[in-house]
Amino acid sequence: MHTLKLALKVLRRRKFFTFVSLFAVTFTLLVLLVATAVLDSAFAPRAPEDRPQRTLVVTNAQAKGQHATRTGWAGYKLLVRTIPNLPGVERSALFATPRKLTTYHEGRKLTCQSRRVDGEFWRVFRFAFLEGGPFVPEDETQANPVAVINASTRDRFFGGGPAVGKTFELDGRRLRVVGVVRDVSSLRMLTYSDVWVPISLTRSDGYKNELVGDFGAAVLLSPGARPKDVAAEFARRVGAMPIDDPLFDTLKAPMDTPFGTVVSTFLDQTASGQGALAMTYIWLAALMFMGLPALNLVNLNLSRILERSSEIGVRKSFGATSAALARQFLMENVLLAAVGGLLAAVLTAVVLAGLNRSGLIPYAELSLNLRVLGWGLVLTLVFGVLSGVLPAWRMSRLHPVGALQGRFE
Amino acid sequence: MIRLEQVSKVYRTDRIETTALDGISVDVERGAFVSVMGPSGCGKSTLLNVMGLLDAPSGGTVSLDGKPIRGYRDREVAALRNAKVGFVFQSFHLISDLTVADNVEIPLLYRKMAGGERRRRVAAALERVGLTSRRDHFPTQLSGGQQQRVAIARAIVGEPRLLLADEPTGNLDSQMGEEIMTVLHELNRQGTTIVMVTHDARLAEGTHRTIRLFDGRQVQ
Numbered sequence: 074m075h076t077l078k079l080a081l082k083v084l085r086r087r088k089f090f091t092f093v094s095l096f097a098v099t100f101t102l103l104v105l106l107v108a109t110a111v112l113d114s115a116f117a118p119r120a121p122e123d124r125p126q127r128t129l130v131v132t133n134a135q136a137k138g139q140h141a142t143r144t145g146w147a148g149y150k151l152l153v154r155t156i157p158n159l160p161g162v163e164r165s166a167l168f169a170t171p172r173k174l175t176t177y178h179e180g181r182k183l184t185c186q187s188r189r190v191d192g193e194f195w196r197v198f199r200f201a202f203l204e205g206g207p208f209v210p211e212d213e214t215q216a217n218p219v220a221v222i223n224a225s226t227r228d229r230f231f232g233g234g235p236a237v238g239k240t241f242e243l244d245g246r247r248l249r250v251v252g253v254v255r256d257v258s259s260l261r262m263l264t265y266s267d268v269w270v271p272i273s274l275t276r277s278d279g280y281k282n283e284l285v286g287d288f289g290a291a292v293l294l295s296p297g298a299r300p301k302d303v304a305a306e307f308a309r310r311v312g313a314m315p316i317d318d319p320l321f322d323t324l325k326a327p328m329d330t331p332f333g334t335v336v337s338t339f340l341d342q343t344a345s346g347q348g349a350l351a352m353t354y355i356w357l358a359a360l361m362f363m364g365l366p367a368l369n370l371v372n373l374n375l376s377r378i379l380e381r382s383s384e385i386g387v388r389k390s391f392g393a394t395s396a397a398l399a400r401q402f403l404m405e406n407v408l409l410a411a412v413g414g415l416l417a418a419v420l421t422a423v424v425l426a427g428l429n430r431s432g433l434i435p436y437a438e439l440s441l442n443l444r445v446l447g448w449g450l451v452l453t454l455v456f457g458v459l460s461g462v463l464p465a466w467r468m469s470r471l472h473p474v475g476a477l478q479g480r481f482e
Numbered sequence: 483m484i485r486l487e488q489v490s491k492v493y494r495t496d497r498i499e500t501t502a503l504d505g506i507s508v509d510v511e512r513g514a515f516v517s518v519m520g521p522s523g524c525g526k527s528t529l530l531n532v533m534g535l536l537d538a539p540s541g542g543t544v545s546l547d548g549k550p551i552r553g554y555r556d557r558e559v560a561a562l563r564n565a566k567v568g569f570v571f572q573s574f575h576l577i578s579d580l581t582v583a584d585n586v587e588i589p590l591l592y593r594k595m596a597g598g599e600r601r602r603r604v605a606a607a608l609e610r611v612g613l614t615s616r617r618d619h620f621p622t623q624l625s626g627g628q629q630q631r632v633a634i635a636r637a638i639v640g641e642p643r644l645l646l647a648d649e650p651t652g653n654l655d656s657q658m659g660e661e662i663m664t665v666l667h668e669l670n671r672q673g674t675t676i677v678m679v680t681h682d683a684r685l686a687e688g689t690h691r692t693i694r695l696f697d698g699r700q701v702q
Contacts, residue, residue, distance in 0.1 A: 388588060
């Protein structure tokens, strides 16, 4: 306990050092906590993507020939021929990328993102319905002009009142609202939109012949099914698919976890198993980002050995062991990191609230939840120990006579 | 109280070997007030460091309370220093971040002792050196003489039997030096064994006996 009190006293008295160190610690942890909150918001199990461990996704595809390569989202044709009846799959859904559409409603110009999805989409992903329900596979086969909208779209189109049964015009069609769901953050690449309509509700059937296009698929694995086996069978089916375009002779479309799929968009669109690699990159980036200010703090602490040599000599003279001194100096650093962590947590909450309000990330629900706080705690401890161990060890090893005389061997 | 038998201390670097102490044998009996004199660089402070277990001798034996010190393991000598030895330094070595009371408390922090008992002992030590009213001041707010009295309070707060003072009046004017010597003599009368390094023959005359060193050897 007195180690803690002592650390507090030292930090209170050394105001400039404390300020410089706290600034570095707080700023670093603030950036890391905000980044963690963004990653958490994008990938943590949360409605509608609340079963990521049972979900595999296909979004990327590449058709390649001797003189041409086409890379993008998967095409509808590729998915309808390979996804149905995959062994080990309980359900599967197809969905398109969202499209930005402009419409006029009661004299007002409104823009919204519209996504075409099939009837199974609502059973693979579990949206929180505020009223009504999803459209069903029959709406898809019959191209019924129905739509599910999110709460914000309900507010914009219908002033916040009940919307089920009401109609609005989008892309030249009058759509009837069958359900209203809670807003989904735009960070959720697989599910986010303002309006969801049946896939068949389109003017052109051209999409049905595409191998590479603007579609994705999600499959919900049966309990006990091995993701690796399902992905392997899917890859086999893709490889065996006849390619009727003379420009291309090979076709690739990796099936991966939702996280792996999103990161492969930035790493390698044709490879699967990118999630683990991405996590390694993320940890490395975090460690490097923490490493720089930690090294700075190490340097600052080491340079303070000179300043504190008399104290070290005195404490050793009066009975402090090297271990007791190491504990004291480490405690000072961990306390500094803990205060920095606390400040960073408060500032993170402010920054996240600002980001949520700014509209920079549509429907962002960035929050400092328990998971983010837990990571913050881990990062804080890592930071405190990382920057404290070496200086504490060096300080504690000083010879008492040398320390009293300001000599260091 | 403390006995040195044929103690030597040699400092070695890559090129030079310096003998700071050469075959010193000293026996300081309990309750004695011994001064150590000699020219600069003759090994006075080294002798005090060896007596206080801050430095291990290169040869010979140091015995404290009849027990020879062997191995000089960090944990063991730290415990002995804490329990049996108090130090007063020429340049005080007070920690500027801490108040007077916190400085005095330092030796007690490395013992198993309740907070209340620590506070009681700190108050008693400050009272003995006449600085009760300065307990919440910081060292920089005190005069040199007051700072050395704080250092003495810190040295005696753990009630050590042996007090080692390295030129305790060296940085003080004569009046403040007198004050400090009065405190040391009072402590000695109360039973504390004191070994004091000094350049001042007048101060040495007031002690029970004087050890004279020259080039690391005992000449008297």
